[in-house]
Amino acid sequence: MKENENKTHLGDMPKEDFRRFGYEIVDWIADYFENLENFPVLSQNEPNELKNRLPKSAPEKGEDFSDVIKDVEKLILPAVTHWNHPNFHGLFSTSTSSVGIFGDMFASAFDMKAMLWRTSPASTELEPVVLVWLRQMMALPEDFSGIIYDTASISTLHAIAMAREKLNLSIREKGMSGRTDLPLLRIYCSEQTHSSIDKAVILLGLGTRSIVKIPTNERFEMDAEKLREAISDDKAAGFLPCCVVATIGTTSSSSVDPVEKIADICERNKIFLHVDTAYAGSAAIVPEFQHYFRGMERADSIVTNPHKWLFTPFDLSVLYVKDLDLLKKTFSLVAEYLKVAETVTNQMDYGIQLGRRFRSLKLWFVMRYFGQEGLIARLREHCRLARLFANWVDDSPNFEMLAPVPFALVCFRACPQTTEDLDAFNEKIMNEINASGEAYLSHTKLNGKFTLRLSVGSIRVEERHLEKVWNLLNEKVKDAVK
């Protein structure tokens, strides 16, 4: 056997280059964070501008990596919407901490796929430990076990799949087609529930007609009495209630469903209760906000996303479940090439994905670097800033609040007396502010009104950033009324 003649040409990047370019990228990111506020929040690119600047084919020969980094600066950067910018107030303001990036660096370097324990003991064992830490911080009882997925959409998909499995209708084996013995299954949620519920229900083959959207009250909270009626009506009609999804911190307005009342109804009717607190769940670590989460401990499953408001880079969503065996029963399948002797947890048994990234590492870094106190202090400050902004709105004759502010999302609108079409006016000022690159606000509709949404959640946000938005809004109103 002769020595492989090609080996000098193959393999990975030389290690000196890894170090050199690695440092360069660390510097690049450090500079990027330092200069964040000089960038427009929303990319100012036109659609297809980046696409049209890229070659139509991959290069035949490898390129110098310094050219690639130059293109990140020249081509990619202008096409970036800066989620980390402290004036990113659209959707939910999410941002990564530095140590979160470090966690991802190690995870990418190890490149483990956590399917079997043996293929990734580190991920298999760190994950439940970190999720016990988070569970304690959220004041959830010990009977919840956690598992990390990529997104809340996937976590919720698993929750509803568990609810379906729990019905004991042999859907795992027999499926739902070609059967005449299955009643219509029903999933209950409020009108304010996130679209991921609809997508999960579609994927699971339950169909959008199985979703019952319960009306909400004037605070956009599910009307528990209407839920009770809907379940009662469905039962009378021969339908089978499968799952109720309650939300703590809805996407539109961050409203809080009455989970205790909903849990009562679920218990009485033996219905699986899933609590979607993908956004607000992080706030459960703040003692004075724990009252919003009352009743959550009675859920069968809970989704919370540390990638939203716990400074952990995307993606890292946590599903807490009471019955881990049910989750396993829903999905476990072991092929011969995956059979091993150890009696250990194999993460592949707990979901649709076989391999998993080593996601818990970055959350571990975040928890250790900031500590419980540091995380609580940051979330508390964001909520303080949101209430402060809400006070400015309340105190102004030209603006009005359109929803309560339980956490750090402010729903409001401009309402200058001289303006007739407030929907059009608010849309216009939002678009102007967004187009300016100074800040990013998004919108929703509440009670038929075009509503501006200002979310406070960036690890880099300070009071002056909210002052900036407030001044921008007031200038727009002043321009309009003069």
Added chain:
Amino acid sequence: MKENENKTHLGDMPKEDFRRFGYEIVDWIADYFENLENFPVLSQNEPNELKNRLPKSAPEKGEDFSDVIKDVEKLILPAVTHWNHPNFHGLFSTSTSSVGIFGDMFASAFDMKAMLWRTSPASTELEPVVLVWLRQMMALPEDFSGIIYDTASISTLHAIAMAREKLNLSIREKGMSGRTDLPLLRIYCSEQTHSSIDKAVILLGLGTRSIVKIPTNERFEMDAEKLREAISDDKAAGFLPCCVVATIGTTSSSSVDPVEKIADICERNKIFLHVDTAYAGSAAIVPEFQHYFRGMERADSIVTNPHKWLFTPFDLSVLYVKDLDLLKKTFSLVAEYLKVAETVTNQMDYGIQLGRRFRSLKLWFVMRYFGQEGLIARLREHCRLARLFANWVDDSPNFEMLAPVPFALVCFRACPQTTEDLDAFNEKIMNEINASGEAYLSHTKLNGKFTLRLSVGSIRVEERHLEKVWNLLNEKVKDAVK
């Protein structure tokens, strides 16, 4: 409004610290790669060893980040199974390149969620461009559009969801429960098909009884004639064929289903054809291997995983589909807070996940740094090494091949004449080698025989690594027969 008094205590890590720790981690990873071969491939930890060494709660106060890095070295590293080790030959040998890590660093730092175009123009536009590049390299026709998901399990889930939607049975709206008008839907695949098909079918509510596992021939390839018969029988029984999954490069033995014949059958019967080439798809970029992929161009959808054999860190799976509108029709749902004016592609419309990591960046880096020639040369070399190893097996009286080697996976076993129970013997030597940390082999069962699997795919693998495994195996046999 007074200046926020807390701001000096809050916020992110100081930028000097980001730089300092960033450099330190780059150095750590560089050293790690340099010393890879000194680590045992499989972690030598006992189950729960890491778990038992970790505190039971998150720290109250933030810790110095240098202590966290020390714990990565002390606690995490011993619990790592080194997928990047050139003697990781188990499952499929996958590994990350340095530039793949760089791609993830930028992606984590930008922390964009590609849901709407405006929230991530860079990801929304780079992704299709990179996937056109890959499509060209794989010699796929222009009528395929690509989309990136996290894993093949998710890609395949979407493919089968599309197949179900294409039946026009209003399953998206009406679901499958509470109906008497739906025939039993059927999904066809071979006995060698990956377990992700079963999981997808379970999740989609089709049930495991809807899966028809077609027997394979002596080369572990689907018997197309038996597929034709099964479809014909099902139709006669009133069942409705929904989807055929053909595999190019099965997980057990990397066998290749006769896709041209299968495509003929699908066309004749108007059945959706999904090709699972999650592992082997990368080899389609090597001209002399393209013959294995004949017929793939006729599929409705194809999954290939650059995170497997294209040196891209986990996770990055690609789904190519002919009918992107069908994919959109299957999933698109737009909530008010996500409505925007631009007529652009919004990636959230093409799958279950609403947000997506900026995954295309790392694949772009890989393609540019290695170039088409560099990637082809590496895959070609891996296949050469696998054939070389297979030749050693063929030339030895103590070993025998158990499957053909179309790509870079060798299925074989030791068969010393003096040994009676070959299954037990092969399992024993595999376990001994794996326990030694010198190399990692996995196993499967082929024709009832316990089969050793040696996968060649690490970017760091050289001929000497295969020699090492070969020597280890021969020593084990020598020990046993003496």
